[in-house]
Amino acid sequence: MSLNARLQAVRAVREELATLGIDPFGVQIDRIVTPTEGIIHGRRTILAGTNNYLGMTFDRGCIEAASAALENSGTGTTGSRMANGSYAAHRELELELAAFYGKRDGIVFSTGYQANLGMISALAGPGDNVLIDADSHASIYDGCKLSGANIIRFRHNDPADLAKRLRRLGADAAKALIVIEGVYSMLGDRAPLDEFVRVKKEFGAALMVDEAHSMGVLGERGQGLVEEAGVLDDIDYVVGTFSKSLGNTGGFCVGDSEDMEVLRYASRPYVFTASLAPATIAATRQALRTLEGARDLRQRLRENAERLHAGLTALGFTLGAPANAVVAVLVGEKVEALRFWDHLLKNGVYVNVMVPPATPGESSLLRCSVSAAHTPEQIDAICAAFASWPGARPTAHGG
Numbered sequence: 001m002s003l004n005a006r007l008q009a010v011r012a013v014r015e016e017l018a019t020l021g022i023d024p025f026g027v028q029i030d031r032i033v034t035p036t037e038g039i040i041h042g043r044r045t046i047l048a049g050t051n052n053y054l055g056m057t058f059d060r061g062c063i064e065a066a067s068a069a070l071e072n073s074g075t076g077t078t079g080s081r082m083a084n085g086s087y088a089a090h091r092e093l094e095l096e097l098a099a100f101y102g103k104r105d106g107i108v109f110s111t112g113y114q115a116n117l118g119m120i121s122a123l124a125g126p127g128d129n130v131l132i133d134a135d136s137h138a139s140i141y142d143g144c145k146l147s148g149a150n151i152i153r154f155r156h157n158d159p160a161d162l163a164k165r166l167r168r169l170g171a172d173a174a175k176a177l178i179v180i181e182g183v184y185s186m187l188g189d190r191a192p193l194d195e196f197v198r199v200k201k202e203f204g205a206a207l208m209v210d211e212a213h214s215m216g217v218l219g220e221r222g223q224g225l226v227e228e229a230g231v232l233d234d235i236d237y238v239v240g241t242f243s244k245s246l247g248n249t250g251g252f253c254v255g256d257s258e259d260m261e262v263l264r265y266a267s268r269p270y271v272f273t274a275s276l277a278p279a280t281i282a283a284t285r286q287a288l289r290t291l292e293g294a295r296d297l298r299q300r301l302r303e304n305a306e307r308l309h310a311g312l313t314a315l316g317f318t319l320g321a322p323a324n325a326v327v328a329v330l331v332g333e334k335v336e337a338l339r340f341w342d343h344l345l346k347n348g349v350y351v352n353v354m355v356p357p358a359t360p361g362e363s364s365l366l367r368c369s370v371s372a373a374h375t376p377e378q379i380d381a382i383c384a385a386f387a388s389w390p391g392a393r394p395t396a397h398g399g
């Protein structure tokens with residue numbers, strides 16, 4: 001059987017990795033021990049590539065809420081909410097998310113990926129214009145494709161470039177949808193939200209912000225960059241995921257639109273898939289309650305991020321952004337990045353490796369995600385593993 005061109009390209013990558021004897025995309029965690037430790041290849045390994053920003057996966061309250069839901073409501077819903085009915089808890093979580101953000105209503109999706117797919121494809125159709133940041137997550141690109149709308153990419157984090165492209169649309173700019181992320185998943189850099197809000201208001205367009213990597217991490221109440229930047233009221237749609245700071249799976253969108261109820265039914269990724277399991281909903285509701293008041297966890301996360309950022313800077317590495325929950329080390333060449341990643345794993349530290357074209361620009365990345373659950377000793381052990389790479393160049397001030 002012949003493979004299509006895309007599969008052939010994937011096969012070529014798999015074969016190249018096999019030649020190197022490195023398989024970063026097939027890592028098996030034999031046993032998960034804590035939010036920050038697992039057994040990989042028989043070795044106790046520090047997990048520094050999880051997105052488990054608040055360490056919520058082992059939160060006692062969440063586990064108890066999930067266990068009770070499992071006992072009371074069973075393992076799964078076995079169907080779509082539209083065809084098979086919603087459980088009351090699905091709707092309660094939607095209203096809790098809307099209340100958390102102070103928005104009119106919310107919609108829960110089965111993953112964060114589907115939240116972007118579902119919202120973009122419900123809001124825009126053929127003939128409409130969706131303007132997206134060039135470094136957008138795959139789910140935003142795929143949502144645009146599903147919508148059939150014109151996709152207009154603007155330069156990463158560049159509101160002036162966005163304004164230029166909106167101006168070219170003339171009267172259509174007022175009907176356009178702009179999609180950006182709060183914190184970008186690869187480099188951990190932040191969007192200049194206040195400037196984007198100024199542009200969207202100037203043209204009358206709608207603005208959607210994906211807060212996947214800043215919900216729970218930023219802001220006094222953990223609403224994310226939208227809170228920290230003080231722009232929440234001006235954001236039309238906030239999209240997020242349960243798979244990071246909330247420690248589960250699922251996704252959501254909240255907004256002030258009077259059409260939220262219509263949007264859900266116009267969204268194929270909402271309509272044509274099974275709804276989230278009762279245990280997932282119950283644990284996520286508990287996690288959301290915890291997240292809002294988790295100032296101490298956010299503080300610990302900040303301290304850990306600063307410790308890792310400072311440690312890696314002292315080792316002479318170039319980092320993607322100022323200290324944040326995502327700390328990305330720019331490595332440059334692909335094969336070096338893969339060897340470096342493998343070296344870290346053999347030294348008991350698991351991070352993510354990202355190579356072009358998945359990365360912004362030409363650089364490969366070793367992406368660390370910091371958790372409030374990491375101990376300072378674990379952060380130091382991560383730095384020590386990086387220091388043992390022959391390419392580390394400690395500066396005079398540290399290392």
Ligand code: PMP
Nearest residue numbers: 111112113137185212241243250
């Ligand atoms: N948006 C962004 C910015 C992401 O980084 C991710 C996941 N990495 C998603 C959406 C998808 O979220 P989920 O894992 O819940 O599908």
